[in-house]
Structure formats: structure tokens, C-alpha cells
Amino acid sequence: MTSTNDASPQPVLRADRVGVRFGGVRALDDVSLSLRPGEICGLIGPNGAGKTTLFDVLSGIRRPDEGRVRLEGTDVTRRSPVWRARHGMRRTFQRQQLFGQLTVADNLVVAQEWHGGGGGLAADLLGAPARRTYERERRARAAEVLRACGLDGLGDVYAAALPVGRARMVELARAVADPPRVLLLDEPAAGTTAEESRQLASVVGRLSEQEGCAVLLVEHDVAFVMEVSTRIVVLDLGRVLAEGTPAEIHADHRVREAYLGTAAG
């Protein structure tokens, strides 16, 4: 079964008939999915359904055995994660990936460094004027994003010292420091308090509404997914089991049997 939706506007990200095998296990089997600008798509399913594998394929960490991935219409199936990041794709991971020895603000500055332009190490050491200008602009952008994420006042704190919920928000802030076209969020609400997950939902919502970013979200917190998503795709045993609005998914008896019955009670 496929879940391709062909209405305009053009998808930012599209997976066509993706298949991945691990020995005898079919982790993904004929999975299609497309994401449009400004939409927030929740990706849910029981443990082992293939969600992480699909994220790995979309972000370029794993090459599929079958099928293709397109980013803004370009076939990126054989492109590296770095190439995809440079063309507007960002991903966060289930396990946090912040630079613990850097401050929160520096984590966000580093996320913008790939643009280069500062003249390399020599320019850093000599404090070249161009380097100082880039640095100032990137710090200003970091401060703006931290404010938008409700992280004011945490810029000088070392990332390693943050409680889990704040670290999750910093990961999101870092992923959007350089505005993405498509954002893959892997369990962003894990370990957050109710208030923190509300804040996350509101930041993700603004990102899609105001900046037209397409978001794909894997999350076991079903209430969070239902609240934040405009559309939900359900994976089960490596296949798309259902796709629809949060209300449609909630009412779908196959989904309740496969997943919601245990996840949502």
C-alpha cells in the first residue's frame, strides 16, 4: 500500500516505493510518503514498525534497497546526509546529539558554520573583519532563535548541564538556526514535561505556518502527535497501514488494533 498524495503544491520531500531489508527482515516494504511545504506529518507505529529506518532513508544515512527519495523534485537517493542538509533538510535524533562542552548559543552558531565565508582557521586566529561580521550575524540569529523557542537566558549555559526537556528544545532550536525547508524530528517530546511539550508543539506549529517548513515527526506520545500534526501516517511491520487527519486516524479500527490500543490506552 502507498500513501502518496498528489495534490499541489509540489512535495518538498517524497519517498517512492521505498524498501529496506535487514537479512530476512523487511524493515520497509513499498513505502511511499510525501510532504508539502507547511505541513506537519506525524509518523507513528508500534516498536519495530520501521519509523527510524524510514528517517534514515529520508535523511541519507541509509540507502534503500528499493525505491527513490526526492527533495524538491531532485532525486537524492544516492546523495549524502550532508548534501541533503545543505539543500534544506534537517534531522534530530532519538538520542540527543548536542555538543555538551559548548554553550547553548555556540551550539546554534556552529549549526550555521557550514555556510563558511570566514576565511578558515587563519581568519579565526587573526580575527579577520569578514570573520567577525559573520560571527556577529550568526550570534544574532542564534539569539533570535533562542528567544523564539523560549530559551532566553540559557545562551551561556553549557549544553551538557541542561535538563532533558530543555535540551530537546535546544536541539529543535539548533535544527532551525539555519532555516530548513524540511525537518525530520525523531521523538522530540521524549522526556519533556507537559509544559515543555506544549512549547515544542507551538514552536513546530509556528515554523510550519510562518516559514512554510515541512515537518515529519516520529513520536510515541500520541497526544502530542494528534495535537501538532495536520496529517498522520501509520506504519506497521514496515508498511503504511493508514494515512489521514488526526481524527481519521484516531477513529481507524485497524490503527487502534495495531497501535493506539496499546499506545493511547
Ligand SMILES: Nc1ncnc2c1ncn2[C@@H]1O[C@H](COP(=O)(O)OP(=O)(O)OP(=O)(O)O)[C@@H](O)[C@H]1O
Ligand atoms: N541495523 C539493523 N539490523 C538489523 N535489523 C534492524 C536494524 N535496524 C532495524 N532493524 C529491524 O528493522 C525493523 C524496523 O526497525 P526500526 O528501528 O526502523 O523501527 P521503529 O519503528 O523505529 O521502532 P522503535 O519505535 O522501537 O524505534 C525492526 O524489525 C528492527 O528490528
